[in-house]
Amino acid sequence: MKHQMKTRILLLAAAAVLFACSAARVTGGTMLIQSIAVGQLAVNCYIVSDGNSREALIIDPGDEPERIAAFVGEHGLKPKYIVFTHAHYDHICAAGDLHKLYGVPIIMHEAETGTYQSSKEFCVSRGFSREDFPADFQTVREGGRITVASLVLEIIHTPGHTPGSMGLSGGKALFTGDTLFKGTVGRTDLPGGNTQQLMGSLKKLTALPPDTRVLCGHGEETTLGRELKSNPYLNEKFKLKLYQ
Numbered sequence: 001m002k003h004q005m006k007t008r009i010l011l012l013a014a015a016a017v018l019f020a021c022s023a024a025r026v027t028g029g030t031m032l033i034q035s036i037a038v039g040q041l042a043v044n045c046y047i048v049s050d051g052n053s054r055e056a057l058i059i060d061p062g063d064e065p066e067r068i069a070a071f072v073g074e075h076g077l078k079p080k081y082i083v084f085t086h087a088h089y090d091h092i093c094a095a096g097d098l099h100k101l102y103g104v105p106i107i108m109h110e111a112e113t114g115t116y117q118s119s120k121e122f123c124v125s126r127g128f129s130r131e132d133f134p135a136d137f138q139t140v141r142e143g144g145r146i147t148v149a150s151l152v153l154e155i156i157h158t159p160g161h162t163p164g165s166m167g168l169s170g171g172k173a174l175f176t177g178d179t180l181f182k183g184t185v186g187r188t189d190l191p192g193g194n195t196q197q198l199m200g201s202l203k204k205l206t207a208l209p210p211d212t213r214v215l216c217g218h219g220e221e222t223t224l225g226r227e228l229k230s231n232p233y234l235n236e237k238f239k240l241k242l243y244q
């Protein structure tokens, strides 16, 4: 009984709403970035919206579609796209329900479709409906753009954690998925992972200005400058060792 109670409290704590809100000006409008930590692995589902039109994109809806939809409703947002930084199940399981609810396209990198197919089956085994996940998703590639009202996010292909991981960059913000975290980087030991590719991807990301906000797939946000100084995976010694 005691154990059950403890488990329930832990689950409730995991399900607690963690909202963070910030705004950055982009050309002609204001980009609002809001996040909800969803699922047992506390994936950061980001809701990025244009302050004027309230049009929005939903990045990495990993679980708890009802909480995401409630948040969208409370803020009067109008979702236009669902976007995956990558298609591991913890980042996509609520996408089918939200796609059905809003009738908006799902976007992922063209090299991520294999990961999507296998993760989708895992979501189905966890009670999500296979029929809600569309087969006609849209794909993007390096240098592509996703535009919602005044918001423009550029695609940076960042393979390594998965073959089609991608960063989304715009308005001095960078959504890194599971490629770069505060103080660490994404694992490369899962199917499709590749450490050499991850290092190349980190090099690409860290070429952006140091004051760029880094919004990670899990955990707290950081900046590129801070990570360049303190993240052990980005220091020269580590890179030299890896490339020897």
Ligand SMILES: [Zn+2]
Residues within 6 Å of the ligand: 086, 088, 161, 178
């Ligand atoms: Zn992942």
Ligand SMILES: [Zn+2]
Residues within 6 Å of the ligand: 041, 043, 088, 090, 091, 178, 217, 218
């Ligand atoms: Zn993840």
